[in-house]
Amino acid sequence: MSDDAGLMTVLLAMFAGAIRVSTPFLFVSLGEMLTEKSGRINLGLEGTLVFGAMSGYAISYHTGSPWFGVLVAGICGSCFGALHGYLCKLPKVNDIAIGIVLMLFGTGLAFFFGKAYIQPSAPRLPAISFGAWSDHPGIRQALEINPLFLLGIVLAIFLWWALRNTRYGLIIRTTGDSAPAALALGINVDRVRLLSTMAGGFFAGIGGSFLSLYYPGSWTEGLSSGQGLMAVALVIFARWNPLYCFWAALLFGAAGALGPALQSIGISRGYHFFNAAPYILTLLIMIASTSPRRSLKGAPGELSITK
């Protein structure tokens, strides 16, 4: 009986964790997906995420409006995206290397400006309760859902629809699959990639602001645990499909909640390995889903990591 209760607690905690922790994964992976669809990879979204977290928190602290903080985090993110998009169009400049730099540079800048905001507490984002129908406190808590999570779902569906059915979606996909073909159609390849990377940075910045403004809900230097990088692997796992990105983000959120959930029912052996579950999962997924001989289904043809 107690085993059943323990299992229920773990499952519920993982369900709650999937909803709570998945939002940054969702936003960053949607941003990365959009950038990669246009034929470039931005490894710097980790730095964008951390800087978004810092700037969102700082703005929320100064203006008292967390939603304004989210917006500014997105704008800062698109600035990083613009830097990446602009620099990568120069000849001999490698998008992967620039991504690594922006990861270190974004994190460094965030730590530099963020020193003053480690102590003060800023207004946080509100949650919407969907659990009023239940008497179970665990379920009620699990269904305290942040509006950004819902926004992420809408964004995923919108991107899925727009990439398939709109003119802009076709332009982005063409650019990502074959730059010469896009050029022949009169598309400005560099501009499409710049705008896609900027939009991707905007989403990643929002994902970062979720970290500091909702969960865990404060700005610290150890706030991000590599979500921005895991998102790159997540996009490969999701086969560049926005709807699959959503399910993959939920899976990663649940994996991240595994360690704390097991600890809450008294299983602390191997706690560190359960904490590493998302990284191990990412690595296993990459090992299982890639192949040296054929390119991946759904992969943009111009992408450097899958060529």
Next chain:
Amino acid sequence: MADTTETPGIAVQSGMSNDLLERLRRSSEYVVIPLLALVFSGVLFSVFLFALGKSPAEFFSHVWRGGFGTSFSWQNTLVRAAPLIFTALCVAIPARLGLVIIGGEGALVLGGFASAAIAIPMIGWMPGLPMLAIMAFAGMVAGAIWIGCVGALRHYRGVNETIASLLMFYIAVSILNFFVEGALRDPSDPNKPSTKPIGSENMIGVIPGTDVHWGLLVGVLLCGVLYLVMNRTTFGFAAQIAGGNLRAAQAQGLPVGRLMVVSCAIAGACAGLAGFFEVAAIHGKANASLIAGYGFTGILVSFLARHNPLVIVPVAIFLGGIAASGGLVQRRMDLPDATVLVLQGLLFLVILVSETFYGRLSIFKSKGAAQ
């Protein structure tokens, strides 16, 4: 770096042999562009400081004094340069094959942990020198396996090595924490979870007359050896071909898979050695202090040195000096410790963008006017 700036000047003065002149002019491109990039990033950083109302001149004078001004600061700089040399090699060797490995920090952490862990049963009865040799070997093996796996995954499964190596850094940290906070925790140390200390009598000493441990000298020698391996042996030549054109290398019948795994293993062994020296010469035990960011700064060192093992040494000393001056800058100018990170990031960015100028500046190609 003073001698390198003079190269173009010498070329103009001598001007005897056209061949020599031509070679100097072509190689001067690899000196002048990074130096200009260095200066330009310094200017950008000055603008950044100026915008914050801080004096750039004061900043650079503190960096000079804190990093290179006195014999004390030189020693501080060299102690920091030693691990940077090893972790930069961890990036530079696979880079010859076109692989971008950024998880050297993970190999450093595991190498340090392995060397501390293997020392525990030997404490007390094993004399110092063989014990250190076994520790170093364990650290190198741990690092070699760790990064070697990344190379194998890349070749056999097509897993992107950049992402895989970074993910494995997080896994390495969790392995360290698992043992250090669990089975191998020293119960007599209530403060920071650590392994048992290896004992001060077993630790690596300093180079006579300095406070700098032997790791620096080993690192410099290793750079020389690996330069010869990568530039003067068939192995290095094959690696270079595979890095230039994978298909061509395969068509030539070169064992590309083995080259990748072996290069990555050598790289990992270098980073593991960094971990060994951190344990055996600085900390005396393995704990979370091993995660000090040397692996990540090593990436910058290697890119700045254009993945050339011989250039890694001066660049590592340069960046070690900047890191060593961080404390002084923080105290005197009321700037956060992340200032060094911003400077490094800016430097890295400008260096990468400067790649775009290679082969495009006519000054290095036209006959007659060298610089």
